Amino acid sequence: MAPLNPDLAGRVFPPTNYLVGREKIREFARAVRSTNPLHHDVEASRAAGFADVVAPPTFSTVVLGPAVTQLMESPGTGIELHRVVHGSEKIEYRRPIVAGDDLSTTLTIVDVSERAGNSFLSTICEVCDETGALVATVTSSFLHRGDA
Amino acid sequence: MSLPAGHAFGDLEVGAVVAKAEPKITRDDLVRYAGASVDLNPIHYNAVTAAEVGLPGVLAHGMLTAALALQVVVDWIGDPTAVISYETRFTRPVVVDPVDGATLSISAKVARLDPDGHTARIDITVSYEGRTVLGKTQAQVRFRP
Numbered sequence: 001m002a003p004l005n006p007d008l009a010g011r012v013f014p015p016t017n018y019l020v021g022r023e024k025i026r027e028f029a030r031a032v033r034s035t036n037p038l039h040h041d042v043e044a045s046r047a048a049g050f051a052d053v054v055a056p057p058t059f060s061t062v063v064l065g066p067a068v069t070q071l072m073e074s075p076g077t078g079i080e081l082h083r084v085v086h087g088s089e090k091i092e093y094r095r096p097i098v099a100g101d102d103l104s105t106t107l108t109i110v111d112v113s114e115r116a117g118n119s120f121l122s123t124i125c126e127v128c129d130e131t132g133a134l135v136a137t138v139t140s141s142f143l144h145r146g147d148a
Numbered sequence: 149m150s151l152p153a154g155h156a157f158g159d160l161e162v163g164a165v166v167a168k169a170e171p172k173i174t175r176d177d178l179v180r181y182a183g184a185s186v187d188l189n190p191i192h193y194n195a196v197t198a199a200e201v202g203l204p205g206v207l208a209h210g211m212l213t214a215a216l217a218l219q220v221v222v223d224w225i226g227d228p229t230a231v232i233s234y235e236t237r238f239t240r241p242v243v244v245d246p247v248d249g250a251t252l253s254i255s256a257k258v259a260r261l262d263p264d265g266h267t268a269r270i271d272i273t274v275s276y277e278g279r280t281v282l283g284k285t286q287a288q289v290r291f292r293p
Contacts, residue, residue: 033216038227
């Protein structure tokens with residue numbers, strides 16, 4: 001196996017977009033077993049000051065999907081999807097994600113390293129709304145398994 | 149923006165266990181989460197693929213385990229928007245048996261209090277079959293002033 005391309009560090013990928021849907025939030029909330037009314041009930045969400053239903057905190061993984069897919073499928077990186085293992089995730093919110101948000105995610109590769117035949121990749125994703133305001137920052141690390 | 153119901157910041161004590169749960173994950177739950185999260189990696193539902201890449205069985209999505217761990221805290225505070233940050237490390241896979249599933253043991257405790265920001269750091273431990281599966285799992289929660 002060829003190691004990951006060390007020139008990847010510092011690379012910034014073009015923004016990807018994700019339009020947050022009400023039913024997707026409800027579907028995700030059911031999958032993580034959250035019955036909180038803010039994820040399901042529009043009236044309850046409006047009464048709490050939100051425009052529509054509110055996403056569960058880990059819904060960021062859905063929003064980041066297109067950006068991560070773009071990274072994994074990008075030619076010349078050396079990344080092979082079946083070798084990728086999720087190492088860590090840190091999500092920091094400026095405000096909750098709400099149905100109707102038209103979000104754009106910019107993924108930057110922070111670091112690439114090699115150790116004991118494996119590669120390590122860390123990324124930071126900045127999620128902004130349609131006004132350009134920062135909504136969330138997500139820092140992730142991945143192990144790219146070698147042949148050993 | 150965050151108004152946790154039912155728990156006053158002043159009542160929190162560092163070291164106190166605030167919530168526990170033992171959710172069971174089945175293969176059905178993995179399929180549901182795969183669709184909801186759009187993570188369609190077959191190692192999370194296809195035993196043949198999992199075996200081909202050398203895994204001990206079908207694995208739960210790390211982010212599903214992380215979400216169920218955080219849900220224990222969200223259920224305790226009653227407000228998902230109180231969570232202003234969340235982090236975890238995926239240290240050990242959760243193998244989901246086709247018949248028995250996998251039952252997690254989750255415990256959340258108060259680790260640090262910031263009186264100025266009215267925020268609490270809640271540390272969560274998650275274990276499966278007596279071994280921890282997530283590391284450094286921390287939620288920052290903002291309380292009503």
